[in-house]
Amino acid sequence: MTRLPQIALLSDGRRLHLQDGPIDLVVEARGAAGEVRAAYEAAARRFTGLLDELCAELPELRAAAGQRSLLKGIVARRMHAAVAPYGGDCFITPMAAVAGSVAEEILGAMLDAATLDRAYVNNGGDIALHLGNGEHFSVGLMDRPDRFGVMRTMRVDSGDPVGGVATSGRHGRSFSLGIADAVTVLAATASQADAAATIIANAVDLPGHKAIIRAPANEIQPDSDLGTRLVTRDVGALSHDEIAAALEYGAECARQVFDRGLIEGAVLQLCGDMLVIGPKDIEEQRTRLLVLENAVDA
Template structure:
């Protein structure tokens, strides 16, 4: 029997829910009623069969990224393009950008079918955005993704360069080589944000520290694209100095990506401490920094 994705409006009548296997999207578009309807229909059409497209090339998508690729699908090639800037420096596969790339593809299909004021496509916290003139989007920052409670809210305006947001860390849906509770990255696209969040979260680390429990990825998930590489499964008590050292390691990675134009900003969190990159400390390199505001209940 052919598997069919689940596609339905949520109870508020404004948001669309698209779910197929591990892909779980919440979509909201704003604009004229007819345009929103056309956009949601386009999203549903594009979503149908998208997981099958990715599965057809899954073996290659789980291989380390190389300069050349034989990937055929639009989303698969977007995934590869997002991780390619890192391939010469570390092991990374296109799967590091899968959530952001899927969100970006659904957003593209909607914008191709309708004229909209604002759209977000949220794929488990990795978000692709469209902001028309005068529009803005506020996103809540959580201390760690497996707990409730927003500690800050971040506002993105239409004239900001950010159109993608992604979060990675050891508490997320995927394995992490680092110890960050969460790293949230802002970038020009969701696929770029997704790849960069993985890289920066891996860099928040204290290699060889006895309080950090690590296991081979393929012992936890036999088909993991990380193979036998050690992933973080637990972090014991760390001193303030150790937390600062780990965060600074990730922050230096984030600064380098910012300088290369790969990200617009990042927020790194570990054991209750936080570092923000791309705003206060280097705001002179951008015409206007993004704004971090206190969260509103």
């Protein structure tokens, strides 16, 4: 029997929920009623069968990214393109960009079918974003993604060169090589944000520290694309200086990624401390990555 995805409006009547296996999307579009309806219909059509497309190329998607790719699917190729800039420096597979790439694909289908004032596709916290003139979007920052409660918000305006937001860290859905509680990245696309968040979160680390418990990824999840690489399972007590050092390792990685034009900004969080990386030096308050103390107004 063919598996059908779950597609339905949420109880608020405004947002669309799309779920198939591990893919779980919340979609919202704003605009004329007919345009929103057309966008949601397009999202549902494109979502149907998308998981099967990815599963058909799963062995290749779990392999280390190289400069060339034999992947065929449009989402699979997008995943590879997002991680390829990092492949020469570290181990990374296209799976590091799967959530953002899927969100980006669904948003693209919506925008091809309708004219919208504002729209987003949220794939477990990795968000593809469209903002018309004068629109803005606020993303809630949590100190760690496995707990409720918003610390601050990041505001993205329509004039900002941001089309994607992604968060990675040791508390997320995927394994992490680092110890960051959360690294949130803004980039031109959701797939680029997803890949960069993974890389930067891996860099927030204290290699060899006795308070950090690690285990081979494939002992926890036999089919993990990380194989025998050690992933973080727990982090014990760290001194203020150690927290600062780990964040600075990640910040240096984020600066390099920013200088290469691969991201627009990043927020790194560990044990209650935070660093912001933006177009100017991280201490400057005029950065376009605006961190606010108010509640989320998205």
